[in-house]
Amino acid sequence: MTAHTAPLAAMRVPRRPSWLIAVTVATVGIPPGPDAFGPGVQITAGDVAGLALVLVAAFLLVTGRVQMPRAALPAFGPLVVGLGISTVCSADITASLAGFVRNTQIFVLVPLAVVLLVRDRRDLTIVCSSLLGLGLAEAGYGIWQSATGNGASIGGENIRAVGTFGALDVMAMSIVVGFAFLILTAFALTAPRRGAAAVPAALIGLVVLAVALALALSRGTWIALGAAAVLTMVLFDRWTAVKVLACCAALLVVVVTVGGGGQAVAERSSSMVASISQPDQSVDDRYNLWAAALRIWEDHPVTGVGVKNFPAYRDTYASIGLSSGSETDDSVNGYVRQPLLSPHNEYLLFLSEQGVVGLAGFGALFGVLLAGLWRRRRPRDPLWLAGVGLLTFLLVNFVYADMGGPTCVLTAIVMGAIGARAFGTVRE
Template sequence: MTLLDPPQTARTPLPARPAQVGRAAPPPRSRRAAPRDLLGDLLRRPSALAALVVLLVCVPTGDKDVTAAVHITPADVASLGLVALCGWRAATAVARGRGRLIPTRAALLFGGVLVGVAVAAIASRDPSESLSGFIRITQVFVLVPIAMLLSLRDRRDLGLVLGALLGAALIEGAVGAAQYLTGTGASYDGGTVRAVGTFGASDVMAMSAVVSYGLLAALGLALEARAAGRSRAALGYALAAGALVMPLAVSFSRGSWIATGAAVLVALLLTDVRLALRGALFTTAAAVVLVGGLGLGGASVTARLSSITTVAGAPDHSVSDRYDLWTTAARIWQDHPVTGVGPKEFPNYRDAHAPLRLSSGSDTAGAGAGFAREPLLSPHNMYLLVLSEQGLVGLTAFAALFLALLFGTARQVLRERAGRGRAAGLGAALIGLLTWQLVDFLYADIGGTTTVLVSVVLGLAGYGAFTAPGTRAPTAPVPEAAAP
């Protein structure tokens, strides 16, 4: 007997309970079986690992060599673990003759992207050098989205991943807001006030992307709670979305502002037109009060907003460089129209096709790092990057995938709205996230720590387009037959 054992007292023995017919008593649960139980829970609900992939994006990775062929982050490692887990579950289900794989349409569309990049890599001037690009595109646009598609089964899985996006956004938004308020951010307009979160000055777009994802996730969760009559939860999610506006503003990312505005508008219009109008009025009034009245963001945000309307007529230096990179990508494609020059080959062909005024790189500093010159290794436009490196073959495959995801997800939201008079908020979150990504691809491409989140968004959209996701109520599980 030890101090942890209860005191022994004399008790009258209770009569034995009659044994239940046809049902055996469950075996006692041992503490040694806890790791096995944890693994079993993970196998039954791999969406928990998908949520971990999202949260690991926030782990700082320090200064990175942008010229390196491959950047491996903790989120990348977790995403490959998700691929392995879902692949093992799918293989086991096939071997046992039960369980479902991805829909045929999804297999064809994702397979088309794989074939397109494989053809471009084989036709490359140096296939061995294009191998890293082939692996990266396969990971981001094929393997991880399919694993996400397999890991999502019901509204709870969907809510878990959207909650992880919101959590990551709140973390990065808090760090970014502190950087702006204390002047410890990245270099911008003569100061160090640009909010970049934990990603550093070499990846100034990353924080704005994470915050935008979280804002759209919070909007969808708020609409879902509102439709379910949970007013307190809806208010909490709405306040979280409002809190993310400030760090998004001080990221000074014009592209993220445009993409977020377009995504919110599309999500609200498909969900509730009257709510969209009220939201537009409220946002305008809040912007006037916060920026004009209280001076939040000051002249920097106002100047950045006004520059959006002048990029066509009198663009600043960063915008003119981007225009020149787009011209360069178009010229490369004209010389290699069918299969492009191969993945990761754009930098090798850039100087031979670029205008003379194109800068050799962009200056970065601040957020704990010294001055550095970042080379321009891509056209900063995903569609033009695919066109120049994979030609018409690759662009056709990507266009088919993106359009199928967009129209499929929108169709599910509209179908739910027609059936109930109001679409579910989770479907609005999916269409909003996909809209943001497609608009973002107009001025950015893959690269950096947050690249794996592109896979998460595509997987969520695939779930919405092909498997009738959170826009529909989950069906009740079929009870197992009782033992005789």
């Protein structure tokens, strides 16, 4: 031990640093306030807790208590290189520097910290349990919001469940609850081996989460969650998947036909079918943003226009039909008109701001995660099933949404949990 590492070695770290990850997950549910949204750099409680995770992981790495997994370089290296190249070649380097730091935090530092802090199955179970706990808490609050008219406004009624995140980030609660739903689904499939009481408890939790997801009225999350949940069940057992889907169909009928938000759920569901031929204003704006992102990439194919520069180019490339902003309203924040700062598609955001270089780095990260899960496949392992479900959810959800708001750190933790299982660093 050198003189430089001796002071670090004197620092005390919890026996299970995974509890620090659980605390970080809990901080995501702290109401962010209106300053956490909009242009510029916003720092939330989750960001501060995420920084603490990175520092603890760095300390353990420097003192030799943990080792960097071999899969870390091919997973995170290309993404960092792509970020660096697009930042150097940016049309506005000053703006892109902040984006470089933010993207490195969310896609590299926090996930890698989670990989280093999760050492065995108990650690990974602690992380998954914290995600499940946050999801259930947000689901319960969201159901109360919808039942009492304290949610976000839709169709003139404040019945949309948004949890502690408020109307300024209407998709956040559905993403958090979606994570929890997939984790509980993975554990529910293997619940019979854990005792008779585990099955009804898991089913009650799934019902609560499902109701909250329905009342969140987030169509993109519904699609991503449906794809992820079906894949998880099919990988576990095809016959089980058929029976569960039949029960879910019956539950959907109940949710649509009863409750204060039932009509809104039915209308929102039918709008998914009409989104291709007769899109509403929200969907039409998304199509226009996607088209603008593609046009930006066509003019800047290799390195893009630089991280955080999409808003500066949006109006130049968007059609005249694009709205000037999205409207939100709830009892806490009131009426707010938010600017459209991204294409609402993570792949097109990378493509327009970082070009094919950045998208290749992004693809490398998820390619390594997919390959690692496939090599270490264990369909009867709930942690493996949860990893597959969460990764599928992210990949599909990125088609309709991108990273933003208080849930960025939570998504980074989820990627880290997937990486811990995919990299093979979790001891049995």
